[in-house]
């Protein structure tokens with residue numbers, strides 16, 4: 001078995017928990033970025049009448065439900 005002094009044991013716990021926090025914050029940031037990108041593709045604001053709506057379809061051009069102006073889906 002590996003012999004650890006109390007100081008080394010404490011340092012291992014501190015460094016290990018710091019690495020866990022860094023890993024989880026990185027994962028959380030990545031998930032948030034993906035969610036933002038997905039949201040930008042489904043949420044629209046009409047440039048003509050300022051109606052905001054959500055469309056989860058795949059068409060490149062989406063018609064405004066209020067005035068009928070077609071809006072292009074961002075890439």
Ligand SMILES: [Zn+2]
Nearest residue numbers: 046049064067
């Ligand atoms: Zn509109």
